[in-house]
Amino acid sequence: MAKIIVVTSGKGGVGKTTSAAAIATGLALRGNKTVVIDFDVGLRNLDLIMGCERRVVYDLVNVIQGDAGINQAMIRDKRVENLHILPASQTRDKDALTSEGVEKILDALVEDFDYIVCDSPAGIERGAQLAMYFADEAVVVTNPEVSSVRDSDRILGLLSSKTRRAEQNRDPIKEHLLITRYNPSRVDGGDMLNLDDICEILAINLIGLIPESEAVLRASNQGIPVTHDQKSDAGQAYTDTVSRLLGETVPLRFHEYQKKGLLSRVFGGGRR
Amino acid sequence: MKLLDFLKGERKKSASVAKERLQIIVAHQRGQRDQPDYMPMLERELLEVIRRYVKVDQDAINISLDRDDDCSVLELNVTLPRS
Ligand SMILES: Nc1ncnc2c1ncn2[C@@H]1O[C@H](COP(=O)(O)OP(=O)(O)OP(=O)(O)O)[C@@H](O)[C@H]1O
Numbered sequence A: 001m002a003k004i005i006v007v008t009s010g011k012g013g014v015g016k017t018t019s020a021a022a023i024a025t026g027l028a029l030r031g032n033k034t035v036v037i038d039f040d041v042g043l044r045n046l047d048l049i050m051g052c053e054r055r056v057v058y059d060l061v062n063v064i065q066g067d068a069g070i071n072q073a074m075i076r077d078k079r080v081e082n083l084h085i086l087p088a089s090q091t092r093d094k095d096a097l098t099s100e101g102v103e104k105i106l107d108a109l110v111e112d113f114d115y116i117v118c119d120s121p122a123g124i125e126r127g128a129q130l131a132m133y134f135a136d137e138a139v140v141v142t143n144p145e146v147s148s149v150r151d152s153d154r155i156l157g158l159l160s161s162k163t164r165r166a167e168q169n170r171d172p173i174k175e176h177l178l179i180t181r182y183n184p185s186r187v188d189g190g191d192m193l194n195l196d197d198i199c200e201i202l203a204i205n206l207i208g209l210i211p212e213s214e215a216v217l218r219a220s221n222q223g224i225p226v227t228h229d230q231k232s233d234a235g236q237a238y239t240d241t242v243s244r245l246l247g248e249t250v251p252l253r254f255h256e257y258q259k260k261g262l263l264s265r266v267f268g269g270g271r272r
Numbered sequence B: 001m002k003l004l005d006f007l008k009g010e011r012k013k014s015a016s017v018a019k020e021r022l023q024i025i026v027a028h029q030r031g032q033r034d035q036p037d038y039m040p041m042l043e044r045e046l047l048e049v050i051r052r053y054v055k056v057d058q059d060a061i062n063i064s065l066d067r068d069d070d071c072s073v074l075e076l077n078v079t080l081p082r083s
């Protein structure tokens, strides 16, 4: 039985797709049979981040409407065994995504996979609600910024009321906070909300902290999830996050501002 | 600039302003979280009715539902302008 994890945020552009791709890749690299599903109908992006855009033939809506089988629509990742991508459709109207359709797809996948990662669209409308509806766990992606934190709190409200687990009075969705685009030097300067403040305000378990990193753009340029860049801070931070999702205890990294010493200034430092 | 800041005394860091604002926003949002879906509509319509008689601002009305074990209390607060 697969665990269904939704990657969600409310606010747009905070790093959901980056995180969904990185986490799915990390889970698969650890030997879990994983599928990552793009729920952003009309604005698909996940295929680009995963580097499989030229292999998209069928999509989520094709499967829901019966034009293609689930196995025809799923794309096998080129780099990692056990990793599959189910792209969103690019053109069709958003109403094509139905709750019954999504349920049928997830029911079919749950038998075969260990993890199903759902990349939610921004907002709190239907698409976002469908992406979270069937979830067992939620990764709430938050930037250290007022509007992002507020939206995350709204999403937490939806997770605890507008989901299958909530409606059926089952154990609630396990909520995890993933802080991304964290800039320790700005936090140090007092111009960015710090880790502890965000955790205190949202009051959910912190699953990871991803620093603002040049490696992320580089990864998306190449269509290679940043998890593969194990020399980078972001890549390592996502690997830590995956370990914690798997239940391991891993100390937090990349959250402290390292004032550059003379030596690292001369030699360029270890971090990229 | 730095020197000026120093002379004026420590300026409040923007991150701590952000934190204070968020604490208020989130407390407010959580208060609304468990309310029934009709509350925003009810609030709007009540405001409309009151406005037929008194000129009040959008934020002059505050409505909340408190649930106890066996009954619920609908609390309505309207700040009327000084006449
Ligand atoms: N840790 C990071 N460091 C630097 N840039 C980042 C980081 N995480 C994400 N970004 C950048 O932020 C932008 C938005 O990322 P992404 O597409 O993952 O967000 P999203 O939440 O999925 O957006 P949308 O709401 O539109 O679906 C991208 O340009 C991405 O490269």
Ligand SMILES: [Mg+2]
Pocket: A016, A017, A018, A040, A045, A120, A121
């Ligand atoms: Mg996205």
